[in-house]
Amino acid sequence: xxxxxxxxxxxxxxxxxxxxxxxxxxxxxxxxxxxxxxxxxxxxxxxxxxxxxxxxxxxxxxxxxxxxxxxxxxxxxxxxxxxxxxxxxxxxxxxxxxxxxxxxxxxxxxxxxxxxxxxxxxxxxxxxxxxxxxxxxxxxxxxxxxxxxxxxxxxxxxxxxxxxxxxxxxxxxxxxxxxxxxxxxxxxxxxxxxxxxxxxxxxxxxxxxxxxxxxxxxxxxxxxxxxxxxxxxxxx
Amino acid sequence: xxxxxxxxxxxxxxxxxxxxxxxxxxxxxxxxxxxxxxxxxxxxxxxxxxxxxxxxxxxxxxxxxxxxxxxxxxxxxxxxxxxxxxxxxxxxxxxxxxxxxxxxxxxxxxxxxxxxxxxxxxxxxxxxxxxxxxxxxxxxxxxxxxxxxxxxxxxxxxxxxxxxxxxxxxxxxxxxxxxxxxxxxxxxxxxxxxxxxxxxxxxxxxxxxxxxxxxxxxxxxxxxxxxxxxxxxxxxxxxxxxxxxxxxxxxxxxxxxxxxxxxxxxxxxxxxxxxxxxxxxxxxxxxxxxxxxxxxxxxxxxxxxxxxxxxxxxxxxxxxxxxxxxxxxxxxxxxxxxxxxxxxxxxxxxxxxxxxxxxxxxxxxxxxxxxxxxxxxxxxxxxxxxxxxxxxxxxxxxxxxxxxxxxxxxxxxxxxxxxxxxxxxxxxxxxxxxxxxxxxxxxxxxxxxxxxxxxxxxxxxxxxxxxxxxxxxxxxxxxxxxxxxxxxxxxxxxxxxxxxxxxxxxxxxxxxxxxxxxxxxxxxxxxxxxxxxxxxxxxxxxxxxxxxxxxxxxxxxxxxxxxxxxxxxxxxxxxxxxxxxxxxxxxxxxxxxxxxxxxxxxxxxxxxxxxxxxxxxxxxxxxxxx
Numbered sequence: 001x002x003x004x005x006x007x008x009x010x011x012x013x014x015x016x017x018x019x020x021x022x023x024x025x026x027x028x029x030x031x032x033x034x035x036x037x038x039x040x041x042x043x044x045x046x047x048x049x050x051x052x053x054x055x056x057x058x059x060x061x062x063x064x065x066x067x068x069x070x071x072x073x074x075x076x077x078x079x080x081x082x083x084x085x086x087x088x089x090x091x092x093x094x095x096x097x098x099x100x101x102x103x104x105x106x107x108x109x110x111x112x113x114x115x116x117x118x119x120x121x122x123x124x125x126x127x128x129x130x131x132x133x134x135x136x137x138x139x140x141x142x143x144x145x146x147x148x149x150x151x152x153x154x155x156x157x158x159x160x161x162x163x164x165x166x167x168x169x170x171x172x173x174x175x176x177x178x179x180x181x182x183x184x185x186x187x188x189x190x191x192x193x194x195x196x197x198x199x200x201x202x203x204x205x206x207x208x209x210x211x212x213x214x215x216x217x218x219x220x221x222x223x224x225x226x227x228x229x230x231x232x233x234x235x236x
Numbered sequence: 237x238x239x240x241x242x243x244x245x246x247x248x249x250x251x252x253x254x255x256x257x258x259x260x261x262x263x264x265x266x267x268x269x270x271x272x273x274x275x276x277x278x279x280x281x282x283x284x285x286x287x288x289x290x291x292x293x294x295x296x297x298x299x300x301x302x303x304x305x306x307x308x309x310x311x312x313x314x315x316x317x318x319x320x321x322x323x324x325x326x327x328x329x330x331x332x333x334x335x336x337x338x339x340x341x342x343x344x345x346x347x348x349x350x351x352x353x354x355x356x357x358x359x360x361x362x363x364x365x366x367x368x369x370x371x372x373x374x375x376x377x378x379x380x381x382x383x384x385x386x387x388x389x390x391x392x393x394x395x396x397x398x399x400x401x402x403x404x405x406x407x408x409x410x411x412x413x414x415x416x417x418x419x420x421x422x423x424x425x426x427x428x429x430x431x432x433x434x435x436x437x438x439x440x441x442x443x444x445x446x447x448x449x450x451x452x453x454x455x456x457x458x459x460x461x462x463x464x465x466x467x468x469x470x471x472x473x474x475x476x477x478x479x480x481x482x483x484x485x486x487x488x489x490x491x492x493x494x495x496x497x498x499x500x501x502x503x504x505x506x507x508x509x510x511x512x513x514x515x516x517x518x519x520x521x522x523x524x525x526x527x528x529x530x531x532x533x534x535x536x537x538x539x540x541x542x543x544x545x546x547x548x549x550x551x552x553x554x555x556x557x558x559x560x561x562x563x564x565x566x567x568x569x570x571x572x573x574x575x576x577x578x579x580x581x582x583x584x585x586x587x588x589x590x591x592x593x594x595x596x597x598x599x600x601x602x603x604x605x606x607x608x609x610x611x612x613x614x615x616x617x618x619x620x621x622x623x624x625x626x627x628x629x630x631x632x633x634x635x636x637x638x639x640x641x642x643x644x645x646x647x648x649x650x651x652x653x654x655x656x657x658x659x660x661x662x663x664x665x666x667x668x669x670x671x672x673x674x675x676x677x678x679x680x681x682x683x684x685x686x687x688x689x690x691x692x693x694x695x696x697x698x699x700x701x702x703x704x705x706x707x708x709x710x711x712x713x714x715x716x717x718x719x720x721x722x723x724x725x726x727x728x729x730x731x732x733x734x735x736x737x738x739x740x741x742x743x744x745x746x747x748x749x750x751x752x753x754x755x756x757x758x759x760x761x762x763x764x765x766x767x768x769x770x771x772x773x774x775x776x777x778x779x780x781x782x783x784x785x786x787x788x789x790x791x792x793x794x795x796x797x798x799x800x801x802x803x804x805x806x807x808x809x810x811x812x813x814x815x816x817x818x819x820x821x822x823x824x825x826x827x828x829x830x831x832x833x834x835x836x837x838x839x840x841x842x843x844x845x846x847x848x849x850x851x852x853x854x855x856x857x858x859x860x861x862x
Contacts, residue, residue, distance in 0.1 A: 014747075015615075015653070015751050016616075016619050017651050018647055018650075018651065020622070020644050020647045022622075023527075023638045023644065024527070025525045025526065026525050026527070026529075027530075028560050028564050028635050030621075030622065035560045037833075038524075038833040039830060039833070040559035040831040040833075042830055043829065131832075
């Protein structure tokens with residue numbers, strides 16, 4: 001036994017190739033990406049958490065329509081920076097002031113295609129996270145995300161494939177709840193069905209691109225994390 | 237064969253001294269001068285001899301082209317080596333001979349074999365050659381600097397170091413002087429780190445002179461710091477740090493990596509002079525991603541404490557209790573916190589800080605004690621820790637090993653040995669491919685030429701006894717040129733293999749030496765950690781006695797003044813916030829909150845001064861009574 005111990009302690013150790021670039025700076029992080037970041041122990045962490053939202057908003061889709069929306073989303077954050085969401089909302093449509101004026105003045109109406117609902121999926125990238133000072137009196141934790149995805153817009157004239165692009169921001173109220181304000185631009189190619197000229201009733205008279213601009217405001221709820229959360233600072 | 241062996245010896249520099257020394261004795265009355273036109277060991281490197289058509293080197297231009305092609309990467313390193321070797325073999329005068337030796341080293345460096353190249357450059361730089369060779373010697377020194385910038389554990393060889401005074405006097409341009417200064421600066425740093433004799437260090441510092449720029453300021457600052465001449469240290473280091481961070485040339489950019497170290501040393505020198513404000517300023521300017529940060533924070537806490545800024549001292553100590561900095565070995569931080577809290581008469585918190593030390597450093601202490609009873613080499617454990625494979629080792633202990641510049645630099649050299657092993661194989665394959673390609677090209681070109689000659693003969697364009705057409709003559713010349721290069725490549729192969737084989741033979745020994753160096757350094761650090769923990773634990777006991785003493789008096793005092801707590805609470809709310817100096821930007825708890833990198837070292841604890849509150853309480857009471 002003693003011989004083995006002597007052998008173990010005296011035998012030369014063989015050199016090994018090791019990547020030392022990762023410890024030339026912040027050696028304490030040992031190249032671990034989350035620990036190399038400028039923010040550690042995020043107070044408002046999203047990684048590996050399910051997020052659900054409820055929201056309401058307005059959409060500008062057709063000048064003759066006034067559209068309000070209400071819906072929700074559910075998603076999962078793969079990391080602090082990347083997430084995937086399923087979004088759905090219903091549109092509540094009424095004639096706009098422009099349409100009412102038009103109808104009152106001309107004593108006729110016009111063709112329009114009112115949206116009914118949208119359902120889609122999108123990826124989201126959280127690019128900015130930080131503290132903001134509110135009038136020097138309160139600190140707000142802010143998160144900004146870019147979204148991109150696709151879905152289906154159902155309208156009175158049919159259902160259309162709709163790619164979406166958006167920009168949103170969240171202000172945390174607590175570890176699990178945040179206020180959300182999102183903007184999305186949604187594009188689809190729609191048919192315009194004749195509903196005014198009786199001789200052409202029901203016929204598709206036009207096909208055009210529709211760009212809907214949607215702004216929503218809501219509340220977001222983060223569910224507890226799936227993963228075992230390491231102790232603060234990853235201390236061992 | 238003897239000649240080949242002699243060349244092996246020359247290039248590997250093992251018996252370089254046995255080679256006949258270039259004496260610089262030329263046949264012609266005025267020897268040619270070789271001049272470097274761009275930075276050495278870069279792709280733009282270019283050389284010129286003056287006068288160009290000197291009889292001592294009549295075919296210079298063709299070699300100049302070949303050298304240019306090799307440094308621009310148009311020739312693979314094996315080809316470049318073969319051409320340089322051919323020049324070495326043909327050389328009858330010193331200039332081509334020394335230039336070829338420089339070129340051989342250059343080809344080896346391009347072939348990713350810095351160990352062998354370093355020996356070659358050292359041979360060129362250290363030869364006592366006449367002044368006409370100054371540019372070549374300084375270029376070799378520049379290449380040694382390039383190697384050292386990449387691999388800091390490959391220091392300037394002693395043979396070159398002894399020639400530094402001469403090389404500095406030979407430098408005729410500012411760039412060459414900068415090269416010499418860089419080498420002297422790095423040699424001096426090495427001498428300080430190795431604990432070389434004071435005379436050698438002073439001699440090196442004196443070489444740099446008063447007007448030697450950033451290298452000189454840093455060197456003099458480091459030397460003064462190592463000799464505990466604190467005022468001199470701060471003066472020179474301040475001068476160095478006042479210079480803007482350069483983006484070029486590489487010799488100065490290299491110093492940027494040492495700025496945090498310079499800040500740390502400057503802060504220590506100010507601390508020793510009890511100029512705490514300046515010490516704090518330097519410690520706070522250390523980059524937050526620097527490996528020096530972990531060392532700077534406990535020192536910052538000390539500076540704050542001695543400057544009477546107790547809340548800042550506590551806040552700085554808290555930085556090391558949060559986030560990933562929890563992993564660093566900084567046992568003094570909780571001790572400073574306890575002392576500062578004691579100064580504020582915050583006795584329960586002071587005891588908690590001492591408890592934090594015990595809790596946090598107990599596993600490290602136990603591990604260190606076990607190791608101390610039965611020391612064993614630590615290299616393997618450090619490597620496993622870098623690879624995140626060792627889960628038993630306390631992170632604070634292993635982290636202290638990882639930040640060792642000796643560990644990082646030596647491991648880089650070990651990695652280099654592995655890379656050189658790979659490079660040896662790939663260069664061998666590349667050489668063999670190149671040889672096949674060249675022979676195939678010659679055969680194809682020869683066959684095509686033969687066909688054309690036959691056709692021309694048929695057409696009676698070539699007649700017996702008449703000169704060959706010019707195009708055929710030119711093509712024959714081209715084939716001849718290719719055959720010459722092919723022959724050079726073949727002739728170089730045995731020597732190339734021999735050099736690499738020799739290096740591979742010495743590599744395991746070097747590997748063992750490097751591992752030993754790391755083990756020695758890690759063992760030294762480990763012992764120091766244990767000693768520091770012992771010292772801090774002992775100090776903590778004394779602080780604890782003081783805390784209990786203060787706390788017991790506090791209890792008696794509070795019993796005598798039962799309404800104190802209520803009054804003190806009111807006094808705490810009244811305390812000044814000095815808004816101009818402090819930006820309240822969120823809080824963190826001792827249990828760990830969000831940590832923003834830029835805030836490290838700028839924390840301030842929200843603790844009121846209980847001692848002054850007592851005085852205020854008494855004055856309040858006195859006022860009420862009167």
